[in-house]
Amino acid sequence: MAKYYLGLDLSTQQLKATVIGNHLQNVIEEQVHFDQDLPQYGTQGGIYTDGSRVTANPLMWVEALDLLFTRLARRSDVECGSIVAVGGCGQQHTSIYWNQSAERTLASLDPDQELVHQLTNCFAVSQSPTWQDASTTGQCRRLEKAVGGAEKLARLTGSVAYERFTANQIAKLYEDHRHLYDATARISLASSFLTSLLLGRIAPIDASDAAGMNLLDLHTQEWEPQIVSIIADETLVAKLGGPGPVPTLSPAGVLGSYWVKRYGLVASCRVATGTGDNPASFAGLPLTPTDVLISLGTSDTAMFACPTNVIPDAHGHVLCHPGALSNEINHTGAGRFMSLLCFKNGSLTREWVRDRYTDGSWERFSNLLRPAQSNHQAPSIEDGAPTQVGFYFRSPEILPHAAGVHRFVLAANSDDKHLTIEAIGRAQVDEFPTDAHDESAVSRANVRAIVVGQALNMRYYVAQKGLPLPPQRLVAVGGAATNRAILQVFADVFGCPIYHASPIMTASLASALRAAYLGQFGDAEGQRGHGNGADTLNDYTQFLVASGLAMKKVVTPDSAAAAAYKTLWPTFSRLHEFVVREYDY
């Protein structure tokens, strides 16, 4: 009988499913889009905001999972009874607060009733803070001070304090709504929440996603006791499910009877441990140490393997490598960590420019981004044209810690030596100038400025991490990675080609692959390779290669454009410095 593997991704704007067979010939996709399919929750871009908090109702995600299985079960090209393993992932950092009755309810779900009705009274906090929430700056600074400084916190947990990281969100709950903290029996991340629904019991958090909480001691792989006592009290460890997370690449159990009885899945269907959407994609690709994976989804992210002796610093995050089978410390340290850089103003901010300047059309947006004739229109100071640069931080940005939309028009003869703070201040404009000869001038300038600015900003932080530039290749995933005009700008700014996986990689496909890998073994065998991170990484990489996944080049950098961006680099760095100084939030 044919065997199928199901991957799920509870991401920001939708819940996605990918079903694969043994050889990736047929990749079947299904999704539930939160804004469109579940309008009763009133989300925009998958979230609700009152201007100060960014949240989502966990019941929306619960309802989405039933709807997704309903859609899968109706499809003629998917036989639910042939799915032998399932794995999930989710938006990172987002936290869900279960109350005392949740575990009991999950264990006795009635397959004749929709999940959402049964879980209505299972949450201590009705709106979950999501990764886009930036309301915990006070908690962040207090945590850094209490542990002895930002640098110390980074060395301990992999990151300085970030607003969206779960420790700071928990601290806010503890400070502002102590009764809700006390009413919380367990805390899940979006990934372990999804796995919990699949299992019918609350699932442990995995190591890779746990490293995005400011709570995990990267070296002991346990919740850091001092941080626990700073942000809340000793009851927190039990709420987190025990002393530490489980390995990412590990089995979680078998599917709960709700899914078996309601949708005809098999009782023996294995469930893989869930992880964050970014680590999931990273673990789904056979990457080399010189590759940079970029995800252009709701957020833009950049990921790459860490050197053996990485020392986490002020920018970005060091996470546990999602392809390692063991929590044990490999004495060489090889392959234990990955770097993640996250930029909040990704697709939704590009959409804002698209809607404002190109009538909501990606086609028009892309046409304005492409060169008018055959040459790329990379802004260059040397070609005599004024340089137009923009920073579009409509939501408080993560990297850099700055907010607002800021446009600059630099005179043709300006160079970075003359770019004093005063000169930069004078170059700032509310809108790019019109041109009597080109009615699209303002639209073109904004479309180019946002994409070029995003690519330069990403390159700025990749360079800060000490990665040799240009990388060998960028591997692109996420909704906007289908847009070749956007990819061309990233290729030109980074000065390297861009690759896609074939079939195109998504976090849900990566999760299906993880499920397939773990589904090959029994529970005991699923732990194989314990204690030797390097070997198990190789083993898993070999599995990915053998799965038939191919890499293909989709964009080549244009040498003239790449040279022009190189010229712009010092100027961009000066502007970046200015924006960080003036528009910190």
Ligand SMILES: Nc1ncnc2c1ncn2[C@@H]1O[C@H](COP(=O)(O)OP(=O)(O)O)[C@@H](O)[C@H]1O
């Ligand atoms: N042709 C396109 N050009 C640019 N961006 C696109 C295009 N098609 C989709 N997108 C972007 O992809 C985003 C969704 O990406 P996706 O990775 O599915 O999001 P997430 O996983 O965060 O929910 C949308 O917000 C949209 O702006």
Ligand SMILES: O=C(CO)[C@@H](O)[C@H](O)COP(=O)(O)O
């Ligand atoms: O905060 C982060 C990573 O640190 C975000 O990347 C979230 O994980 C959301 O992912 P997407 O929905 O944009 O894929």
